[in-house]
Amino acid sequence: MGVMKVSTIGSSLPVANELYRVTELFFSKSVEMVNKYDVRELPNVLSEDLFIVLPTRVKQVCQYVPAEKVLGVELIPEIQLYVDVAKIPQGKSVGIFNNNLAQGNMIVSYLQSYGLNLDYTVIPFDELSPEEVKDRLQKSEIIIGMNGFVGPEEVLFKKYRQALNTESQIISFNRTIKPQGIMDIMERITLFNYHELAKEAQETSSILNSRMQEVMAVSETVTDSMQLTRDTVKITTQMINKQIQQVETTIQISNEMGKAASQIDQTIQLIKRIANQTNLLGFNASIEAARAGETGRGFTVVAQEIKRLADESRQSVEQIRSLIYNMQDVSSKIVPLMELMTEEFKGLDSSVLEITDRTNTEADLMKEIKFALQEIGETSQKLFEEYNHLCSHRV
Numbered sequence: 001m002g003v004m005k006v007s008t009i010g011s012s013l014p015v016a017n018e019l020y021r022v023t024e025l026f027f028s029k030s031v032e033m034v035n036k037y038d039v040r041e042l043p044n045v046l047s048e049d050l051f052i053v054l055p056t057r058v059k060q061v062c063q064y065v066p067a068e069k070v071l072g073v074e075l076i077p078e079i080q081l082y083v084d085v086a087k088i089p090q091g092k093s094v095g096i097f098n099n100n101l102a103q104g105n106m107i108v109s110y111l112q113s114y115g116l117n118l119d120y121t122v123i124p125f126d127e128l129s130p131e132e133v134k135d136r137l138q139k140s141e142i143i144i145g146m147n148g149f150v151g152p153e154e155v156l157f158k159k160y161r162q163a164l165n166t167e168s169q170i171i172s173f174n175r176t177i178k179p180q181g182i183m184d185i186m187e188r189i190t191l192f193n194y195h196e197l198a199k200e201a202q203e204t205s206s207i208l209n210s211r212m213q214e215v216m217a218v219s220e221t222v223t224d225s226m227q228l229t230r231d232t233v234k235i236t237t238q239m240i241n242k243q244i245q246q247v248e249t250t251i252q253i254s255n256e257m258g259k260a261a262s263q264i265d266q267t268i269q270l271i272k273r274i275a276n277q278t279n280l281l282g283f284n285a286s287i288e289a290a291r292a293g294e295t296g297r298g299f300t301v302v303a304q305e306i307k308r309l310a311d312e313s314r315q316s317v318e319q320i321r322s323l324i325y326n327m328q329d330v331s332s333k334i335v336p337l338m339e340l341m342t343e344e345f346k347g348l349d350s351s352v353l354e355i356t357d358r359t360n361t362e363a364d365l366m367k368e369i370k371f372a373l374q375e376i377g378e379t380s381q382k383l384f385e386e387y388n389h390l391c392s393h394r395v
Contacts, residue, residue: 004192005048007035009061012099012126014148014155019052022075022177023185030189039064050188056102071188075175077110081144084171085116088142094118095140097149097156099126107144125155134163142169205381212377219370229359237353244342251339268321272314279307279314 008023010016016036024033034048039057042064053061055072062070088094098104104122111120123136123143137143137160143150150156150172156164177185286300286307 002196004031004050004189005034006031006050006052007033007037007046007048009037009039009042009051009053009057009065011039011054011057011103013038014146015054015099015103018075018146018148018175019054019073022175023052023073026177026182027185027189049192052185054103056100071184073181073184074178075181076178077107077146077173078176081171081173082111082114082116084173085111085118085144086114088118090118092118093139093141094120095136095143096120096122097137097143097145098122098124099149100124101127125149125160130159134160137163137168138165140168141165142171144171144173147172147174209377209381212373216370216373216377219366219373223363223366223370227363230356230363234356237356244346248342251342265321265324268324276314278309279311281306283307 006023006027008016008019010019013036016038020033020036023031031050037043039053039060046065049069051061051065051070052073053070055074058070058072085094096104096107098107101122101124104124108120108122111118121136121140123133123140125133128136143156143164145156148154150170156170286304290300
């Protein structure tokens with residue numbers, strides 16, 4: 001949180017220095033003291049948060065500084081001045097050496113409020129000609145002024161040393177802030193800190209809202225991604241189930257093909273036996289035809305043809321049997337592989353279902369997170385509005 005920057009402005013630099021000194025004395029740990037200015041020599045740019053002046057200079061300073069940044073604080077003499085003045089005998093002429101009449105009269109009123117009624121003459125050296133100042137100094141047996149005016153290195157000795165009587169007594173004093181002025185400064189510091197806290201809360205709330213919007217956007221993206229994942233998993237599950245059905249159908253067909261191959265093999269065995277019998281009959285017919293001579297020559301041709309056909313049938317049967325054997329061998333290998341694939345597909349289907357369940361759970365969690373973030377955002381916004389409300393009422 002920022003620290004309040006404070007400067008002082010006086011009708012002259014010694015007054016500004018005095019205001020600076022007492023303000024720093026009371027509030028050095030609460031504010032940052034920056035500078036002290038003569039109201040006649042103010043810079044064009046003043047960026048401090050608060051300017052402390054004497055009440056008689058508030059209107060003049062507000063011509064250069066926003067009124068809300070100006071605080072009039074009355075200074076009163078420290079108690080030692082009253083003790084010193086109380087020792088002055090009646091009848092002595094007392095000069096109040098000050099830069100302006102208004103503040104000089106204030107000092108007189110302070111002294112008189114304690115019953116210290118003497119022959120006072122105010123010497124406002126910035127508002128009189130040098131000759132008038134010298135004349136009043138020469139007539140004063142006792143000269144009273146704050147340290148910034150009557151100190152050894154200050155204006156009284158720098159400009160008017162020659163006008164001082166050798167017997168003149170000089171009483172210097174410091175001023176301090178009235179209790180009401182202390183309370184006024186404390187109120188300004190409190191108000192400043194309050195606004196700084198509200199501003200930080202606003203900035204924090206704004207950053208928090210921004211971050212939450214980002215998180216919510218990411219949450220939306222993740223939720224959409226999860227929905228896409230669920231859809232993809234669903235499609236994948238359907239494809240896997242379809243593949244399982246196709247594999248199971250293939251297994252069934254393979255089993256049926258194996259049974260059909262067995263039946264064909266039985267039929268081929270029968271054909272083979274018939275071919276062997278036909279071959280044997282052809283052989284016997286050839287023998288009988290040879291015995292018949294010329295009469296059985298035509299029968300011999302037929303018998304040879306039958307034998308040839310029987311041989312070819314036997315050879316074809318052997319080829320078919322070899323092919324069926326290969327088919328049975330392949331079928332016997334396909335079925336276990338298909339069964340294994342079916343089990344793997346079922347396992348994969350189970351994993352996909354598990355992923356789907358987890359995705360659904362994560363999606364539900366993301367919805368809960370999004371809802372919680374929305375609640376935090378609403379709370380943060382309410383906090384920000386409350387700070388603004390409090391600040392507007394405080395001012």
